[in-house]
Amino acid sequence: MAKLKQKDSAYLCRDKFATRAETLEKLINLWHFEKKIESIELKLSSGRICSEDIFSKNTLPVCRAAGADGVAVRYVDFENGIPDFSNWREGQDYVAADMGDDFDDKFDTVLWIEDFQFSNQGKIIAITPSDEVFKGHLVKQKGAMLQKDELVLKKGDIINPFRLGLLASAGIKNINVYKKPVIAYIPSGNELVMAGSEVKRGENIESNSLMVEYMLQQWGAETEIFPIVKDEKSELEKVIDKALKIADIILLNGGSSMGTEDYSSSLLAEKSEYLQHGVRSIPGIPVAVAVINGKPVVNLPGPPFAAWCTLDWCVKGLISNYYGREFMPRPKINARLKNSIQKPLVHEMYVRLKLEKIGEEYNALPISDKMRYSEIAISWNALFIAPIGKEKWEIDEIIEVELLDV
Amino acid sequence: MAKLKQKDSAYLCRDKFATRAETLEKLINLWHFEKKIESIELKLSSGRICSEDIFSKNTLPVCRAAGADGVAVRYVDFENGIPDFSNWREGQDYVAADMGDDFDDKFDTVLWIEDFQFSNQGKIIAITPSDEVFKGHLVKQKGAMLQKDELVLKKGDIINPFRLGLLASAGIKNINVYKKPVIAYIPSGNELVMAGSEVKRGENIESNSLMVEYMLQQWGAETEIFPIVKDEKSELEKVIDKALKIADIILLNGGSSMGTEDYSSSLLAEKSEYLQHGVRSIPGIPVAVAVINGKPVVNLPGPPFAAWCTLDWCVKGLISNYYGREFMPRPKINARLKNSIQKPLVHEMYVRLKLEKIGEEYNALPISDKMRYSEIAISWNALFIAPIGKEKWEIDEIIEVELLDV
Known part of the structure; x- marks a missing residue:
């Protein structure tokens, strides 16, 4: 049980919080990582x-080759127009040469296969070149596709x-x-039991680690999922120290709520070069981000959607910075809002949507947090990130929504 | 060497070819598959x-639990206003209860942690409820998150x-x-050697299988990559028969060109319930699609980009049909065309683009097939699928392009 004490009032001054862009920039600036190679x-x-x-x-090609499906011939035979081919023998006077095929060095020119007429016995009965024949016609030069050291x-x-x-x-x-960045995930909570365990009164299932692992691997990270840590400062410190040795980024999940944050908060305060509590983004406002030994430590909020959002903007942003490249954006479409959205002016807000195609148009229904977990999971197929600086979106307003893979 | 003979003139009547939508629909209608479960x-x-x-x-929760980070109390103590808490002991008269925590049955109501003031010793010094206290306030009922059999x-x-x-x-x-659909890939060609082998004069590297495997796995298919088959009808037939036993879809790669198609073409003609040569889509016009024993057989064009396109519209479409769900579309943006595009009216055309951000706008430069393979691979980052029914797109025209993950 956490020791009850007064909350820091600064914690509640939410308009003083950094935005997610500012938070990410701060972490990136303080992050010292080495990109290893394998x-x-x-x-x-x-x-x-x-x-x-x-x-x-x-x-x-290793050697010059046919540049189209054709017939290889000697240019000299065509120098003065169509030759007399009545006694031509395949292999001797011409040879089939498909796109990319090598052919005998006695041939130097390729004509289109369509320019030839053959009898049923395979003998040439007509040659009518469809374009001017020159030496080397339809011949792909050595290295045309690839050159050594290119x-x-x-x-x-x-x-x-x-x-x-x-x-x-x-x-x-x-x-x-x-090498992939290694991201450690440390779930903590006295009430938590591992997924797959029998859950008893007072217990809850540690279900976030599966979600976290999936998302991080999708983004090209290697994951180290730690066993559940009990809510005890010394235990958590031991595990964080272990994680700092093997990981590039450390994620905690558990102690970020108002009630139990004390010990993880004071632990982060003691150990970190930088600590920031809170971000102007809903859900996940109480996120704590820190830098310890030059490594980002993110205390994910516990509720699954808040953890999802923090992974999406913060951890994905860190991975993107590690690799030095941007991720593909989610596909976007315009949709008609089917219920109003209201949020504080100073906060950004991730809004889950149920998107439905009606004829050629899309309707987007914001999913209420009051809906059951299962209903949310089944119907959530799109996202609207409502920006800072606007409080309300009205019914029937057209918004740009991001599609999710469902 | 393929026996040279007259090309079927129908093959050249390209405006008679089916579109890719028609081709895919035909294959899907004739495809008899069983979706297995694991x-x-x-x-x-x-x-x-x-x-x-x-x-x-x-x-x-297994049992009712705190619905927020708070303090669990007895409602009866608050029935007539704020009680005298001067002698309250933690555990006896109140208890910390974070979001999701179970608490002793003697408590029935949870107050916000912010409503309490504590001394440094953790003793309550003030309680000022921020909203009306009722029995069960901030208590999450058993099963509020999940119910058995839900x-x-x-x-x-x-x-x-x-x-x-x-x-x-x-x-x-x-x-x-x-179960994932099993897709067999059968590369064929006398000139082909496996990737990683020394390549000699007259040989080429079978490099498509790596691309094919990657794309199919990304789309949720299981791949069976066969060894390279020599250009011999009986050999190919044996391998196709083997593939038909284990795979849901069979991909050939090799004999679809104008020159060597004879043996694979006649093999497909003999074995298939349905055979279609050609599609009104560039590149990859000479694709042959067939149905053998109720299974789609697609003879991919050999050039990598033509194979890429056929995989994209045809094989991805088959996988989508197998699972009964659509894939996420590629993200789209508007871009300014920096060179004109011309194509036959009756054909669709996949155009590779080099997309560049200029300020807030995007420029899209069509990538010429004349560029080197390596330059194409490095610069190709977007796609424009030019539809049937229009022949020309002018410089500076705004087009909707699809982003690729580069």
Whole structure:
């Protein structure tokens, strides 16, 4: 049980809080991280970020090749117009050469396959070139696709599917990429039991870690989920110290509420170079962010949606900064608001929406916090982030909403 | 070497080809698949699709609990106003009760923690309730969060991060989800060698399989990548038969070009209930789609971008149909075209773009096919799908482009 004492009144002066952009900027400025590099097999590199410029090991085609599906011939035979091909033999006077095919060095020019007519026995019965024949026509030069030592991907580039194919062509077997940032997640609370356990009176299930792990992995982080820590300062300190040794970012989840924050708050105050309580963003106002040994420590709010939001703006922002690249934005569409939204002027607010397509238009119904957890989870398919500086959105107002993957 | 013979002239009547929507619809109508179900551990279920309605196994809170961070008291003490608390002892007359905490049955009402003032020794020195105190004030009833047997997720719902947390709270340990569709990929070509091999004159690297595997896995499919098959009808037939036994969808990659299509084409013609050559979409016009034993067989075009496009509209569409749900659209923005685009009226065309932010606006430069493979891979970050029915887009025209994850 937490010791009851007076709340700090500054905690309640919410318009003094930093915005989420300011909070994130502060953390990033104080964060000292080293981007480590690892060499991994190309086939395991999907979605990873190159830690250096990558150069081709191959030249492709290795030798000049057909640049289209065609027939390889000798240019000299066509120098003075269509030759007499009545005695031509395949392999001797011409040869099939599909796009990318090598062919015998005695041929130097490729004509379109469509320019030939063949008998049922495969003998040429007509050649009618559809364009001017010149020496080297439709011949792809050696290295036309790739040259050895050619730059194929830049430091900081993500390995997407198309690039993965290119890297394979370039003969890359192992590739240097940035190691994923390691994010430790430390759930705490005397009442918590692990997911999958029997839950008794006075207990609650630690369900956030599954959500946290999923979100962080989606964003390219490696996760270290710690066992549940009891609400005791010395225990928590031990675990934080352990996490600081292995992780780049530390997430706490538990003691950020008004009642129990004391011990985690005083612990963060003692240990951190920087500590900030609260952010002007709903839900998740009571979030505490700190920097300890140059590493961001974020005390996520306990309620799942508040934790979701803090992960979304804060932890995703940190990961983006680690990799030095922006994440894809969520797809946005315009929708008609089907209930009003009201919030304090000084706060931003994440609003969960149930989006429905009506003909060619979309209706967006804000999901009430009073709805049951299960109903929220089933119907929540879009998001509206209501900005600071406006208090009310009216019914039928058109808003720009972000789609979620449901 | 393919036997040279006359091309079927119908092949060239491209305005007779089906559109991609028509092609996909045809395949879907002829596709007979069984959606199999598997039971997996909850923690491995990220992004999977529920194959049945899911009901809670837990009631949470197990017992009534604090609905906010507060202090649990006896309502009877407050019935006639603020009681004399001078001799109150914690645990006896009141107890700290944070959000979600259970508390002793002798208490029945919770007051906000902010309504109390405590001495440094933790003794109450003032109580000033900020709202009317009633019996059960700030008490969350048993089951307020979850009731046993309550519906928590519907058949067909995707397990996203927020829902994963809910399922953990609901006591779900194993969950029934749809098995991933199995997609076989069969690369073929005498000239192909496996990625990672030394490439000699006349050879080329089979680099598409890495791209294909990445894209299919991203879309929730299980992949079976076959070894490279030589250009021989009987060999290919054997492998297709093997693939038909284990896969829901079969992808060929190789013999779809004008020159070598004969044997794969005649093989598909012999084996398939349905065969369609060509689609009104650039690149990838020569795609062949077939249905064999009720399973879609797609002969992907060989060039990487043409294969990418066919995967995007055709195979992704099949996976979407399998799961019975739509994929998230790519985020779209408006951009100013920095070079004109021209294409045949009857065809759709995928145009690769290099998108650049200039101030608050975006410029979109179409990427020429004449650019080197590596330059394309590095600069391609957006897509414009130019629809059928329009031939030309002028410089400075505003177009809606789709963002890619680069």
